[in-house]
Amino acid sequence: MIDGPLEHLIKMLASLPGLGNRSARRIALHLLSRRDSAMRPLATMLERAAREIKNCTVCGNLDMHDPCRICRDERRDTKILCVVADVSDVWAIERTGAFRGRYHVLGGLLSALDGIGPEDLRIRGLEERVQAENPAEVILALSATVDGQSTAHFIADRMAGYGTNITRLAHGVPVGGELDYLDEGTITTALKSRSAA
Amino acid sequence: MIDGPLEHLIKMLASLPGLGNRSARRIALHLLSRRDSAMRPLATMLERAAREIKNCTVCGNLDMHDPCRICRDERRDTKILCVVADVSDVWAIERTGAFRGRYHVLGGLLSALDGIGPEDLRIRGLEERVQAENPAEVILALSATVDGQSTAHFIADRMAGYGTNITRLAHGVPVGGELDYLDEGTITTALKSRSAA
Numbered sequence: 001m002i003d004g005p006l007e008h009l010i011k012m013l014a015s016l017p018g019l020g021n022r023s024a025r026r027i028a029l030h031l032l033s034r035r036d037s038a039m040r041p042l043a044t045m046l047e048r049a050a051r052e053i054k055n056c057t058v059c060g061n062l063d064m065h066d067p068c069r070i071c072r073d074e075r076r077d078t079k080i081l082c083v084v085a086d087v088s089d090v091w092a093i094e095r096t097g098a099f100r101g102r103y104h105v106l107g108g109l110l111s112a113l114d115g116i117g118p119e120d121l122r123i124r125g126l127e128e129r130v131q132a133e134n135p136a137e138v139i140l141a142l143s144a145t146v147d148g149q150s151t152a153h154f155i156a157d158r159m160a161g162y163g164t165n166i167t168r169l170a171h172g173v174p175v176g177g178e179l180d181y182l183d184e185g186t187i188t189t190a191l192k193s194r195s196a197a
Numbered sequence: 198m199i200d201g202p203l204e205h206l207i208k209m210l211a212s213l214p215g216l217g218n219r220s221a222r223r224i225a226l227h228l229l230s231r232r233d234s235a236m237r238p239l240a241t242m243l244e245r246a247a248r249e250i251k252n253c254t255v256c257g258n259l260d261m262h263d264p265c266r267i268c269r270d271e272r273r274d275t276k277i278l279c280v281v282a283d284v285s286d287v288w289a290i291e292r293t294g295a296f297r298g299r300y301h302v303l304g305g306l307l308s309a310l311d312g313i314g315p316e317d318l319r320i321r322g323l324e325e326r327v328q329a330e331n332p333a334e335v336i337l338a339l340s341a342t343v344d345g346q347s348t349a350h351f352i353a354d355r356m357a358g359y360g361t362n363i364t365r366l367a368h369g370v371p372v373g374g375e376l377d378y379l380d381e382g383t384i385t386t387a388l389k390s391r392s393a394a
Contacts, residue, residue, distance in 0.1 A: 004261050005246040012239050017227050018220045027213045028246075029285055032259060035247045042209050043243035049202040049225075050232045050240070062229060064201050088226055 060105030062087050077101045079136040085109050109147040137165045257302030274298045276333040282306050306344040334362045
């Protein structure tokens with residue numbers, strides 16, 4: 001193998017999530033055969049994005065402006081706050097178009113295994129925001145995983161005194177999901193939470 | 198979704214081989230949360246690699262120097278030339294340590310479907326090299342695909358007059374491969390080319 005910039009580039013690419021040595025080599029060769037049309041523009045755009053994209057100091061979302069466009073949008077409902085783990089969750093919910101309130105991005109989930117405690121997340125900021133903005137409802141839109149659910153419990157406990165309505169996403173059969181492929185936990189929850197047809 | 202540099206960055210990442218929208222979003226968020234430790238170094242390394250890595254004018258390999266380190270290495274056998282489609286194939290063969298000759302990188306394979314003809318590959322350069330260096334053997338180390346084999350046929354035809362021994366890689370059962378999972382073509386070839394045990 002070749003030492004120097006090529007080896008370094010492959011190593012850097014291989015450390016990105018979802019990529020390994022083989023895919024990193026493939027991407028490096030792809031870029032090297034398109035230096036002016038793909039490689040240099042990508043370098044420039046990485047530099048530009050690192051410089052121009054900001055974390056919103058209100059909600060933690062990523063945007064070119066601070067506060068972000070969602071926090072600045074006056075048509076959005078300030079009475080309902082949706083707590084998510086990551087910016088990608090904001091994007092996922094925005095893609096549905098089904099939510100018109102505002103967000104609070106925690107920046108991760110509590111995890112004893114990874115040593116992530118409350119002080120590593122924006123939980124203190126959430127409490128301050130709930131005290132200042134006094135929303136009618138806080139939706140805990142966290143993953144249905146062990147870490148997601150323990151984070152939800154932790155936040156619900158902390159929020160108990162603020163007189164805000166704390167809700168969670170419904171659990172059940174995913175739309176388009178076949179019962180045959182679902183785990184027992186999901187089916188049990190969907191049975192317990194059944195509604196009139 | 199967010200317009201501006203973030204959307205552009207995700208679009209650029211999603212156009213890399215093996216990546217789609219979801220993995221590109223994931224990589225962009227990963228980088229944005231590590232701007233100084235991963236994002237800016239990657240931008241710098243892309244720029245540096247685009248500037249410093251050269252295509253060897255002799256064999257087509259990528260290296261910081263031209264001619265490349267393999268072409269300059271005097272311990273390597275100049276009497277045997279290995280023809281490969283891409284630089285990644287040079288790396289694959291070098292990783293084995295089983296070949297001590299030199300390479301010639303075609304830069305792709307003939308493909309009627311993709312409109313890639315002999316003039317798009319370094320076939321003219323190969324002929325000139327064979328005439329000038331007069332190697333005892335030219336190994337056609339091309340993929341066992343339709344495009345790979347038609348490229349091998351084409352080159353073997355062109356080389357017929359130069360008095361050089363033209364060889365190909367052996368076909369057969371991959372080392373560690375289970376017969377049960379192999380296609381009929383491979384098994385047929387392996388049977389025909391069987392050797393004494």
